[in-house]
Amino acid sequence: MLYRENGQFKTTYRADQQIFPIAQDRIAIALLLAVAFIAVPMLASDYFFRAILIPLVIMSMAALGVNILVGYCGQISLGSGAFMAVGAYGAYNVFVRVPGLPLIPAIVLGGLCAMFFGILFGLPSLRVKGLYLAVATLAAQFFSDWMFLRIKWFTNNSDSGSVSVNGLQVFGMPIESAQSKYLFCLALLVVVALLAKNLVRGAVGREWMAIRDMDVAAAVIGIRPMYAKLSAFAVSSFIVGMAGALWAFVHLGAWEPAAFSVEVSFRLLFMVIIGGLGSIMGGFFGAAFIVVLPIVLNQFLPALMGLFGISISTAGVSHAELMIFGALIVWFLIVEPHGLAKLWSTAKQKLRLWPFPH
Amino acid sequence: MKLSKLVIAALVAAGSASVATSAFAQAKEQFFPLLSYRTGPYAPNGVPWANGKQDYIKMINARDGGVNGVKLTFEECETGYATDRGVECYERLKGRPGVALFDPQATGITFALTEKAPVDKIPLMTLGYGLSVAQDGMAFKWNFPFMGSYWTGADILIQHIGKQAGGLDKLKGKKIALVYHDSPFGKEPIPVLQERAKMHGFELQMLPVTAPGVEQKATWLQVRQSRPDYVLLWGWGVMNSTALKEAQATGFPRDKLYGVWWAGAEPDVRDVGEGAKGYHALALNGYGPQSKVIQDILKNVHDKGQGTGPKDEVGSVLYTRGVIIQMLAVESVRRAQERFGKGKVMTGEQVRWGMENLALDQKKLDALGFSGIMRPLSTSCSDHMGSTWSRVHTWDGKKWDFSSDWYQADEQILKPMIKAGSDKYLADKKMTSRDAADCQS
Numbered sequence: 001m002l003y004r005e006n007g008q009f010k011t012t013y014r015a016d017q018q019i020f021p022i023a024q025d026r027i028a029i030a031l032l033l034a035v036a037f038i039a040v041p042m043l044a045s046d047y048f049f050r051a052i053l054i055p056l057v058i059m060s061m062a063a064l065g066v067n068i069l070v071g072y073c074g075q076i077s078l079g080s081g082a083f084m085a086v087g088a089y090g091a092y093n094v095f096v097r098v099p100g101l102p103l104i105p106a107i108v109l110g111g112l113c114a115m116f117f118g119i120l121f122g123l124p125s126l127r128v129k130g131l132y133l134a135v136a137t138l139a140a141q142f143f144s145d146w147m148f149l150r151i152k153w154f155t156n157n158s159d160s161g162s163v164s165v166n167g168l169q170v171f172g173m174p175i176e177s178a179q180s181k182y183l184f185c186l187a188l189l190v191v192v193a194l195l196a197k198n199l200v201r202g203a204v205g206r207e208w209m210a211i212r213d214m215d216v217a218a219a220v221i222g223i224r225p226m227y228a229k230l231s232a233f234a235v236s237s238f239i240v241g242m243a244g245a246l247w248a249f250v251h252l253g254a255w256e257p258a259a260f261s262v263e264v265s266f267r268l269l270f271m272v273i274i275g276g277l278g279s280i281m282g283g284f285f286g287a288a289f290i291v292v293l294p295i296v297l298n299q300f301l302p303a304l305m306g307l308f309g310i311s312i313s314t315a316g317v318s319h320a321e322l323m324i325f326g327a328l329i330v331w332f333l334i335v336e337p338h339g340l341a342k343l344w345s346t347a348k349q350k351l352r353l354w355p356f357p358h
Numbered sequence: 359m360k361l362s363k364l365v366i367a368a369l370v371a372a373g374s375a376s377v378a379t380s381a382f383a384q385a386k387e388q389f390f391p392l393l394s395y396r397t398g399p400y401a402p403n404g405v406p407w408a409n410g411k412q413d414y415i416k417m418i419n420a421r422d423g424g425v426n427g428v429k430l431t432f433e434e435c436e437t438g439y440a441t442d443r444g445v446e447c448y449e450r451l452k453g454r455p456g457v458a459l460f461d462p463q464a465t466g467i468t469f470a471l472t473e474k475a476p477v478d479k480i481p482l483m484t485l486g487y488g489l490s491v492a493q494d495g496m497a498f499k500w501n502f503p504f505m506g507s508y509w510t511g512a513d514i515l516i517q518h519i520g521k522q523a524g525g526l527d528k529l530k531g532k533k534i535a536l537v538y539h540d541s542p543f544g545k546e547p548i549p550v551l552q553e554r555a556k557m558h559g560f561e562l563q564m565l566p567v568t569a570p571g572v573e574q575k576a577t578w579l580q581v582r583q584s585r586p587d588y589v590l591l592w593g594w595g596v597m598n599s600t601a602l603k604e605a606q607a608t609g610f611p612r613d614k615l616y617g618v619w620w621a622g623a624e625p626d627v628r629d630v631g632e633g634a635k636g637y638h639a640l641a642l643n644g645y646g647p648q649s650k651v652i653q654d655i656l657k658n659v660h661d662k663g664q665g666t667g668p669k670d671e672v673g674s675v676l677y678t679r680g681v682i683i684q685m686l687a688v689e690s691v692r693r694a695q696e697r698f699g700k701g702k703v704m705t706g707e708q709v710r711w712g713m714e715n716l717a718l719d720q721k722k723l724d725a726l727g728f729s730g731i732m733r734p735l736s737t738s739c740s741d742h743m744g745s746t747w748s749r750v751h752t753w754d755g756k757k758w759d760f761s762s763d764w765y766q767a768d769e770q771i772l773k774p775m776i777k778a779g780s781d782k783y784l785a786d787k788k789m790t791s792r793d794a795a796d797c798q799s
Contacts, residue, residue, distance in 0.1 A: 051450055156786070160465075161541070164787075252441065252470050314408075314436045318397045322397075
């Protein structure tokens with residue numbers, strides 16, 4: 001009843017082309033943003049910020065970037081961890097080598113480094129597709145692992161290969177407290193998400209999707225595969241690189257190459273698949289599933305067992321967490337192979353007809 | 359601009375107010391957050407370590423009723439040796455009332471927490487691992503690498519090898535290979551080894567092993583090819599037993615193989631058994647079931663069915679190291695109480711003072727039941743390590759035996775390196791070292 005678009009007439013092209021054509025959606029998003037920007041910083045605890053919200057926001061951004069490449073353009077990539085690493089170390093290098101460089105330009109420059117790296121390793125996509133491309137992008141991962149472990153210049157000649165940053169500030173405001181870190185990452189995420197959404201519903205996005213659906217047909221109707229594929233690699237790795245810089249600078253503070261290992265690549269790909277390929281919303285859902293669920297399980301299990309008077313060891317919790325998490329992934333992919341975002345849109349469809357389904 | 363600043367200030371104030379109210383409602387309990395890993399490739403070594411830490415807390419509560427009446431509590435948090443999970447654990451546990459200190463139990467996590475600890479005012483204890491330059495307390499106010507670091511370990515190993523060869527000058531022209539875990543943990547000792555290589559004229563060959571270290575075939579092929587005179591093993595977890603098996607397969611003499619103290623415990627050699635016979639490793643601490651503290655743990659904890667882990671592992675190398683770590687934590691609290699009020703719960707800042715002013719002489723160690731397990735240790739504002747003693751022990755196929763006297767790291771080599779390292783750290787961070795007045799307080 002509440003979610004109906006009866007009576008909402010679109011009389012201009014502008015009105016018809018909005019991101020959220022239904023008024024209820026616009027209100028819901030405005031409310032969500034208000035909650036995220038105003039209510040959450042007032043209510044959440046320090047732990048909630050540092051351990052859950054900040055990683056969630058940053059990983060959402062990374063998943064968004066991966067989704068552009070994998071979900072929209074159909075180029076399966078296992079090099080996302082490498083793009084994050086290049087973003088992080090690129091930002092680190094400009095940050096320590098250019099005195100007085102503010103945080104935002106450092107992060108954007110890190111993203112640009114990742115973009116060039118992404119384009120470079122996107123070149124094989126002009127020749128190979130699918131699983132072959134996945135393996136080719138895996139090379140990016142191994143290359144970056146090697147590069148940041150071996151080439152001392154990238155780590156500012158640190159003996160151990162571990163680097164750290166401090167004194168982060170934006171427009172003179174220090175980014176030290178959990179709230180400011182969260183708000184900073186969230187603001188960047190909103191900007192990136194808006195840009196990405198507009199990109200994928202514009203001409204560029206349609207080219208990507210045409211390449212994804214049938215590249216030969218796309219070429220026949222005049223889409224340049226090289227331009228479409230490389231632009232997808234560029235945009236995707238730029239976003240992933242910025243997320244990597246945020247992960248390193250804002251979340252970890254000090255990091256080593258292992259923070260961006262091949263495992264991160266896999267987790268990002270899982271996020272996109274579980275969240276929903278080819279959907280901006282899916283990135284958020286997937287990140288929440290992969291980042292938050294293990295932590296919630298880890299803390300929820302002892303409490304649950306406590307209700308029945310069973311005490312469970314730390315190792316037991318850890319094993320159970322992995323098993324439940326794995327089982328949930330399998331169950332979930334069987335029930336809804338198109339990801340969480342598909343569930344969301346099904347729910348919306350049902351709500352539009354409610355209470356009179358046909 | 360002004361408005362946004364105001365909004366942020368208001369938000370921060372609201373957030374900190376909610377934290378402050380929870381801090382007031384604290385019971386008379388000193389809380390020890392125990393980061394540990396009981397799963398993953400490092401679990402065989404992480405488990406006894408974690409058990410030792412837990413059992414010592416239980417023992418102090420059972421035997422003494424806590425520290426001057428303050429009960430000790432703990433909660434374990436599984437990190438799996440992963441930095442991001444470790445940070446999550448730290449964030450989860452740091453806000454508990456009465457948090458004393460963190461022992462991150464992993465070098466990677468230590469690096470990440472080194473940036474966070476000064477902000478939260480919680481000290482980090484990294485016994486025998488972590489950041490080597492953190493010995494300089496003037497630069498690293500919140501880090502405490504008690505009893506040794508990778509640098510002291512590397513230095514002592516070279517001293518010992520030199521002695522075996524009949525003098526450090528005999529190392530000239532020799533070839534020493536370093537088989538190391540390719541992570542900050544494995545790379546930390548390299549500067550000291552390079553310095554020593556320059557001094558004595560031996561050739562240092564670096565052989566990295568990708569984490570977690572189960573794939574070492576290529577590394578040992580290189581060893582077979584270049585035939586180094588000695589191999590230093592810088593591994594942890596499954597990497598150690600794998601390296602020993604590979605050494606056996608390659609035919610590299612095990613008595614030319616020297617491990618750091620993280621590669622010299624029972625889980626590393628047990629599976630290899632006879633194949634590891636003759637393998638040497640550093641022993642940071644003594645061990646065995648005969649010492650008084652282990653007997654106390656057996657009597658007060660395990661005999662009552664309260665023990666953590668199997669009873670027959672009590673007193674093993676890493677278990678005892680866990681006990682020592684926890685003892686130093688408890689003694690830091692006790693020392694802090696001497697100054698800030700006996701029977702009170704200490705804050706992280708007060709515990710930090712206690713850690714910086716520890717003075718455990720032989721008499722005190724005997725009273726605590728640690729005679730024969732560790733050497734005296736005394737810390738100061740500028741020295742956050744306290745002592746650098748270590749011995750070498752050798753695996754005879756069934757058990758470890760001490761095979762050398764105690765060594766101390768060479769101050770003359772390490773001191774300038776630590777100074778240079780901490781100066782670089784401060785310069786990179788645009789910070790200044792603590793002034794002398796800060797040490798008085």
